[in-house]
Amino acid sequence: MKTIEIENYLNELFPEPKCELVYHTDYELLIAIVLSAQSTDKRVNTVTPIIFSKYLSLKDLKKASLTDLENIIRPVGSFRRKSVYVKEIARRIDENYNGIVPREREILESFPGVGRKTVNVFLSEFYHMPFIAVDTHVERVSKRLRLAYMKDDVLKIENKLMKKFPKEHWARLHLQLVLFGRYHCKAMKPECSSCKLRCYCREIKEKSVG
Numbered sequence: 001m002k003t004i005e006i007e008n009y010l011n012e013l014f015p016e017p018k019c020e021l022v023y024h025t026d027y028e029l030l031i032a033i034v035l036s037a038q039s040t041d042k043r044v045n046t047v048t049p050i051i052f053s054k055y056l057s058l059k060d061l062k063k064a065s066l067t068d069l070e071n072i073i074r075p076v077g078s079f080r081r082k083s084v085y086v087k088e089i090a091r092r093i094d095e096n097y098n099g100i101v102p103r104e105r106e107i108l109e110s111f112p113g114v115g116r117k118t119v120n121v122f123l124s125e126f127y128h129m130p131f132i133a134v135d136t137h138v139e140r141v142s143k144r145l146r147l148a149y150m151k152d153d154v155l156k157i158e159n160k161l162m163k164k165f166p167k168e169h170w171a172r173l174h175l176q177l178v179l180f181g182r183y184h185c186k187a188m189k190p191e192c193s194s195c196k197l198r199c200y201c202r203e204i205k206e207k208s209v210g
């Protein structure tokens with residue numbers, strides 16, 4: 001069956017998939033995910049150690065100078081907006097939630113810069129809760145492997161993946177799809193010649209037809 005073959009191959013490629021964002025606490029992870037929007041984990045990992053070694057607690061971070069944060073965050077892009085988000089997220093967690101990032105989706109999604117995908121990544125990574133976050137890699141791979149239609153939006157893709165794969169695999173599958181998209185099934189020049197999922201792939205069929 002297709003989904004079993006996909007999982008088997010992903011298990012072969014990534015037997016121990018891990019989130020590539022560097023973090024030490026719940027709020028560091030949440031902020032790292034927020035910073036990763038329209039950026040890369042690699043870039044985020046160059047700025048978060050600077051932020052969290054300079055501002056050692058949520059109390060420090062909420063009082064950080066905006067200009068200073070902007071200068072640190074600049075390499076990840078959208079740095080003005082993201083700096084405001086970081087300060088406000090730190091303030092809310094410190095003042096309203098006792099310094100602990102809440103687990104409730106509605107609360108998390110009310111934070112600035114935090115949407116459904118960010119919440120899914122955070123809850124599945126930090127609390128090992130069953131969610132599939134659909135980022136650009138997961139979207140591309142799902143469409144290429146015909147797990148979703150080309151016209152599907154991220155919410156449709158998320159629902160389709162949840163229907164097709166067992167719930168206890170979702171968090172792991174998310175990480176594996178991200179890594180597969182990042183290192184094998186890349187947007188430009190995917191490594192199709194060595195891919196064991198060619199028979200399911202839309203790209204291959206389209207190329208051979210063309």
Ligand code: SF4
Nearest residue numbers: 185190192195201203
């Ligand atoms: Fe991705 Fe190529 Fe594999 Fe298709 S054959 S899933 S495009 S790596």
